Amino acid sequence: xxxxxxxxxxxxxxxxxxxxxxxxxxxxxxxxxxxxxxxxxxxxxxxxxxxxxxxxxxxxxxxxxxxxxxxxxxxxxxxxxxxxxxxxxxxxxxxxxxxxxxxxxxxxxxxxxxxxxxxxxxxxxxxxxxxxxxxxxxxxxxxxxxxxxxxxxxxxxxxxxxxxxxxxxxxxxxxxxxxxxxxxxxxxxxxxxxxxxxxxxxxxxxxx
Numbered sequence: 407x408x409x410x411x412x413x414x415x416x417x418x419x420x421x422x423x424x425x426x427x428x429x430x431x432x433x434x435x436x437x438x439x440x441x442x443x444x445x446x447x448x449x450x451x452x453x454x455x456x457x458x459x460x461x462x463x464x465x466x467x468x469x470x471x472x473x474x475x476x477x478x479x480x481x482x483x484x485x486x487x488x489x490x491x492x493x494x495x496x497x498x499x500x501x502x503x504x505x506x507x508x509x510x511x512x513x514x515x516x517x518x519x520x521x522x523x524x525x526x527x528x529x530x531x532x533x534x535x536x537x538x539x540x541x542x543x544x545x546x547x548x549x550x551x552x553x554x555x556x557x558x559x560x561x562x563x564x565x566x567x568x569x570x571x572x573x574x575x576x577x578x579x580x581x582x583x584x585x586x587x588x589x590x591x592x593x594x595x596x597x598x599x600x601x602x603x604x605x606x607x608x609x610x611x612x613x614x
Contacts, residue, residue: 438462439614447606448571456570462487467499467517475534475546476569479507483515495521503532511536511543524554544569550582558586564595573603589613 444456457472469483485501497519505511515532529549536542545567552562561583567576575598584593593609 436464442611445608475505476509479509481505527551560584
């Protein structure tokens with residue numbers, strides 16, 4: 407069952423990329439797409455991959471995720487994008503999603519982006535209402551506070567709260583750096599540095 411679910415998820419993301427490319431071939435398209443992969447290198451635990459696909463059409467925002475809320479778990483979200491500001495740019499996206507697989511539930515969420523000159527802040531937050539019982543409800547968050555000092559380099563601090571893996575810390579905090587090569591961005595996150603709970607995440611994002 408798990409292998410079948412993983413195969414179907416990978417097939418879905420492959421189809422997502424194909425559709426994104428076909429839609430973007432139209433010069434009048436209002437669609438934008440991105441796909442991200444996060445490879446978790448966790449000492450003493452099983453390494454895992456998180457996949458995220460994003461599609462935006464004007465103000466509409468859609469996401470599909472795998473291995474985000476839990477292992478062997480998928481989720482899909484829909485939301486509405488609010489944008490304002492020129493000197494200080496603000497983007498807010500309230501969303502609602504469904505979680506299915508090893509964890510099943512309803513997930514209201516919120517994404518926030520704030521940028522000023524070379525500085526920016528990004529966060530994605532959701533609260534999973536687990537169908538198996540209230541005691542399994544969980545608050546997730548991922549955030550980055552960054553500066554882009556030169557060219558396409560972006561670096562700063564990151565934090566997250568998840569139950570994708572277990573550590574002695576409720577909130578994971580660390581540093582990251584990423585660099586963009588055209589439409590591809592590669593990054594490295596180092597969480598809980600120089601501690602018994604340290605781990606690394608290698609990230610790759612492709613924009614269409």
